Amino acid sequence: MQPQDADPKGLIRESYRIEGITEAECRSIFVDWALSLPVGVDQAEALRSLIAGHGREGHPMTTVLSAGLAESVPPRRRGGRAGRMAER
Numbered sequence: 001m002q003p004q005d006a007d008p009k010g011l012i013r014e015s016y017r018i019e020g021i022t023e024a025e026c027r028s029i030f031v032d033w034a035l036s037l038p039v040g041v042d043q044a045e046a047l048r049s050l051i052a053g054h055g056r057e058g059h060p061m062t063t064v065l066s067a068g069l070a071e072s073v074p075p076r077r078r079g080g081r082a083g084r085m086a087e088r
Contacts (some may be wrong), residue, residue, distance in 0.1 A: 003053030006046035009036055015061045016054050023060040030064045044069060 007013055011033045015026055037043060047068050055062040 001045050001049040003049050006041070006049040006053075007033065008038075009033070011036075012050050012061065012065070013054055016056065016059060021060060023063060026061040026064040029061070030068065034068075 003013070004010075011029050015021060015029045018025075034043065037046065047065050051062065051065050051069075055065065
């Protein structure tokens with residue numbers, strides 16, 4: 001997948017061009033990018049493509065994109081009655 005295919009709106013590409021952008025601003029842009037991804041696009045593949053095409057060491061967007069690739073940890077405990085009953 002090409003970076004332009006993974007970023008059809010150019011949000012990620014433009015974030016690398018903004019001087020002094022903060023990590024918080026990059027996270028906001030990332031959420032907008034993730035919500036606008038077409039159905040059926042593999043997010044992990046798109047992220048790898050964006051990092052390969054645009055990533056720069058030390059840039060806050062590279063940090064955010066790399067964090068997006070990290071696998072999420074499943075919750076350890078369910079809330080409510082189901083959680084209390086499972087602990088016994």
